[in-house]
Amino acid sequence: MDEPQQMTMNSSEDFHRNENGWQNSVIIIPALLSGTTLIVVSIILWRSVRRKRDKGKKDKDKTTDPHLDWAVNAAGIYENSLEILDPIVEKRQLPIEWTVEHREVVCNGHFGPISRAVLCRSGTEEVQHVVLKELSEHCSPGEVQDFIDLMKFHAQVCNHDSLVKMLWCQTERRPPSLIMKAMSYGNLLAFLRNSHQGVQATDAAFPRITERDIYSMSSQVAGGLEYLSGTHDLIHGYVAACNVLVHEDLSVQLCGLGLAAIQYRTGSVPARRADQVPLKWQSPERLKGADITEKSDVWSFGILMYEMVTLGSPPYPDLEPSQLPSRLKKNYRMERPPQCGARLYELMSSCWQWEAPLRPCFTDVVKQLQNAADQADGLSALTPGDSLSWREYLHVAGIPT
Incomplete structure (x- = not known):
């Protein structure tokens, strides 16, 4: 076989090899890209689902938290500034052996209902007549903080015989309230x-x-x-x-x-x-x-x-x-x-x-x-x-x- 004919055959084989390689690349590269894309999308979707699941769990925890359960209104759950660990408030919490009974609403105050009630001590016949100043369930976040500050004010300032006294407060039971000494008339x-x-x-x-x-x-x-x-x-x-x-x-x-x-x-x-x-x-x-x-x-x-x-x-x-x-x-x-x-x-x-x-x-x-x-x-x-x-x-x- 002469040299020109040999060169033509070699060129033809090279062409077919290159063409086959190009065709393989056209098939393989998109496949690889598609696979990578699917993996990335799957990871993103998985993370998104996990975030939503974690957020739902946190929200569920918030609604079952007795400190926050009362702070629900038409707008849904909101974060409030109830300072559960504040030593001033914690020190004046109503002792667990006392329960509020015979609650009777007298009027509506700035923060919510004002009621007469009786505190009863479990295991005894001891009772105490009190007035409850309660926080409405429809309060705003700002009113929540104002109410807690009112508790602190009564604890720190109202220590004079001619000022109404806060006996205890409640932030761990629904609804949050100031428990004041009742005056008979x-x-x-x-x-x-x-x-x-x-x-x-x-x-x-x-x-x-x-x-x-x-x-x-x-x-x-x-x-x-x-x-x-x-x-x-x-x-x-x-x-x-x-x-x-x-x-x-x-x-x-x-x-x-x-x-x-x-x-x-x-x-x-x-x-x-x-x-x-x-x-x-x-x-x-x-x-x-x-x-x-x-x-x-x-x-x-x-x-x-x-x-x-x-x-x-x-x-x-x-x-x-x-x-x-x-x-x-x-x-x-x-x-x-x-x-x-x-x-x-x-x-x-x-x-x-x-x-x-x-x-x-x-x-x-x-x-x-x-x-x-x-x-x-x-x-x-x-x-x-x-x-x-x-x-x-x-x-x-x-x-x-």
């Missing part, structure tokens, strides 16, 4: 207005309120306010009969400490919350939008004394709330109630000085009340200052229904 405003019936019927079982009793109760409230402002540099923000509790021996304790709790935590009082206080209990500077101070509480304390000596009459009974700012600026003040002694009215009037620095501090208020108490009438029962129905009272007082 409850709210002072309701007590004063209910006393109308007792006075008129001369019911021996119902206490007959005298002017000396007013001095005693006023002194106790002023002592609690002196403690808040002097020891902790805090204001109450809503000093009124509706925020005082009464026991059967006519001892009283301040409640409604939400504004003080916020100030204790943040150093300031939110204007939105402060504006919710009815106008007839606000000082002139508050009506003008200025900051709340101890002297603002002193003004409101004068209103409280008026409520007490009139057995729960609404302040400024002849004025609509909208008329109040302009009338106060023109030096309008409430007249002395018929059964109010001159010294008591003099103290009330000093609390209503237009210029806040001219008002007495609570230390001076306590001294004046204690010094004048012995001269007060301790025999004659006070009589109601009005005959308004509860609905009429709310309207005149400017309290939303």
Whole structure:
């Protein structure tokens, strides 16, 4: 075979070998790529399924956690800031041998239901009457933290006989709650207005309120306010009969400490919350939008004394709330109630000085009340200052229904 023919045959064989190799590459390479892709996709899908499974397990653990089970609302499960291990809260947990029974809702508070209840100690006949301040299941995460901070506030600040006391708290049982000492006669405003019936019927079982009793109760409230402002540099923000509790021996304790709790935590009082206080209990500077101070509480304390000596009459009974700012600026003040002694009215009037620095501090208020108490009438029962129905009272007082 000659050389050109041999070269042609070699070239043809090379071509077929190259063509076969190229064809094999066309088949093998995509197959390898497809296989690799399937493996990668499988790994991704497996990891995704595993993440979802782990997340579902965590969510399930959250919903079965007794500390978090209550924090469920229409938006689903949310993380909250319930500080389970906080030593202040843990130290005041309701002991396991005590159970809450006979719960009866009285009203709705800022955080949720407020109820009367009885604590029963297992294995004994020991019981204790309490008030529960509970956290609503429909609360926001921010309200959860505010509620826990309220527990800390009561544990750290409310250590005065004239401030309502937290006996225990619950964060490990549903619903979270503050457990407060119950005062047998409850709210002072309701007590004063209910006393109308007792006075008129001369019911021996119902206490007959005298002017000396007013001095005693006023002194106790002023002592609690002196403690808040002097020891902790805090204001109450809503000093009124509706925020005082009464026991059967006519001892009283301040409640409604939400504004003080916020100030204790943040150093300031939110204007939105402060504006919710009815106008007839606000000082002139508050009506003008200025900051709340101890002297603002002193003004409101004068209103409280008026409520007490009139057995729960609404302040400024002849004025609509909208008329109040302009009338106060023109030096309008409430007249002395018929059964109010001159010294008591003099103290009330000093609390209503237009210029806040001219008002007495609570230390001076306590001294004046204690010094004048012995001269007060301790025999004659006070009589109601009005005959308004509860609905009429709310309207005149400017309290939303």
